[in-house]
Amino acid sequence: MKIVADENMPHVRELFGELGEVTLLPGRDMTAAQLAQADVLLVRSVTRVNADLLAQASRLQFVGTATIGTDHVDQPLLAARGIAFASAPGCNRISVGDYVLSALLVLAERHGLTLAGMTLAIVGAGNTGRAVASHASALGMQVCYCDPPRARAEGAGSFISLEEALQADVVSFHVPLTREGTDATWHLLNAARIAALRANQFLINASRGEVWDNQALLERQRGAAPLSLVMDVWEHEPDILTELVPHTEIATPHIAGYSLEGKARGTWMLYEALCTRLGRSPRQELASLLPAPDVLALTLGQPPSQALIGRLVHLVYDVRRDDARFRRELGLPGSFDRQRKCYLERRELSSLRLEGAMSLAALHAFGFSPASY
Template sequence: MNTAELTIVADENMPALEPLFGDLGRLVRRSGRELCRADLATADILLVRSVTQVNEALLADTPVRFVGTATIGTDHVDLPWLARQGIGFSSAPGSNADSVVEYVLSSLLHLAGERGFDLFGKVVGIIGVGNVGRRLQQRLEVMGLQVLLCDPPRAEQEGEAGFVDLATLLQQADIVSLHTPLVRSGPWPSLHLLNAETLALLKPDAIVLNTGRGPVIDNRALLAFKRQRPDVTLVLDVWEHEPKVDPGLAALCVIATPHIAGYALDGKIRGSWMLYRALCEHLGRAATIELEQVLPAAEVESLALSPDADLLTPVRLVYDPFRDDRALRATLSLSPEQQGKAFDQLRRMYPERREFATLRVSADGALERQLEALGFATDHRSGQLQQTTGNA
């Protein structure tokens, strides 16, 4: 296929579109939320994110022959229909996993710092141990925390050793972090996995974080539960009826953000780059652009920590989830329609945020090892790294 004749329709919020896809065809940007069949009348390639439902209603009678989603999850794509039509497909598994993990770690460290509890004394339960959950498990275990894992599909395939059932996890974990895809049918559906019955199993003073898919928690049941159990702390990045957020539920969250856990620039560009490589393979063309060529340098590159510093010092420098919390809360007094538009606008205009690995830290012994476990770059050869100017 002559790439000069290709038309590539892409979600306008995907970064690095021009450097990655500009030489592969004519690039057309569209709003992912508002994308319709008319936008694809001459399209050969469609590149989306999670806000676009890709199915027969969108693609029937269009010339689209390849679909890529710059996301880990694929629940917004009708994969069986694409397969029946012979339409090529690729996702970006793991692209923003580190970004989501670091949202969780940052939120927990901020809460521990504000409330004065010892994070290392907590048991963390991870529900859904795929790309994100597995990486969160690895970092927590290297840091020395006790971790419980619930992933029935993996347990069925790999054996029960190392996994617990949902009830056991909810009854024993001090912190519950959800990372499941949205599965509506089959032997292990995740729709409303946390509901009135299962929420009641949570320990006193539990912390619940959802950075996976909003409908994995029954938001109506969660609102009622939280009103009865004010001891439970909620950190929600995803919501059941996005882009609309229940202001009553958000008001009861300690951290409420607009589905941006995976929005570190590194992860978003990595997703675009993975689709670039997949599309090149689909077209029978060599992929010549490396990820490092499209990732900008971090403004803060190195930091020497004083002996009295703690884990939160570099974490706060890289990412403060309360910034995004304040931005979302400022929209919740709007009408539902206006609030939904504001939700998308917050995602569209999201300020630059980088991953922990873009900051090289130097600290004394044990602290440096903990920071390395968190994901920061370290340099054991020099304890004299100097802080550069700028913000991460």
């Protein structure tokens, strides 16, 4: 079996090597000729899996994307050709939750905010949105959800409208990118909605860049009443609107889900899916792929406050590191993709075990491991 994979997908050789010959290629530059003999194609979000890419892939049996989003894959084409497809829903939900948590704590420190009692609207109540909500609730924030498809399926009582969501103190977007239909998310945050937002309102996008109208945001930010923006995703990646970056609070190159655990989990989920298709049991475990973290455990001497929570979170992951690097390299040729490809090792909060005499249940709610872990 010949397996072609994005070179930025971790642990591909360790997991898939037992199933066949693995070839690693740059995800954004894959060509049809390179897939002519491929039986399996493994990608991330930068590879457009369409008719052009698969024009010579007559042997292809399986396509997997190690991502939550699937808008880069022409699934009807795969179905028409009888090619099996798998994605990795929820693989990086914990990582994105950690990213948003770090961002919230940075914003609180910069602006002197007490997060407890503030309102957070989650637009998109899927795996990732729920992970963000869990962290926010642990901070004492009042969380509400906007998700029209789920509201219709589950009853509107647990959800609010987008217009209501956009009144919250903080609005965090976690939707897939769709361009057609009643619930299309392309430019969900459009020029009219951007203009109606309150000055200094906090908005976070860790979903897809095209969900926000970036040009309209730039025009708003250049005015007298700018918003406070946290942007991990951008329209037209990697050729983003660089003029918008100086008008953001936090800016990063689509790495919210790039924890070591999240990326490994995405690859492992595809490995499991292919093993199932081949009628065999997985012979490897996800935990065996991960190295020991830099700091294994801490003993706390004080009950958790917002400041202490911030120090603990940022010991494991501080979004300001990624923001600083992004701004420093902004404008350099190929910088956006290079920062993703050469991303520094980052762990999830569960890599740190917390101990102490007082009850640590509140901190375990953020994902930190208990002493008995």
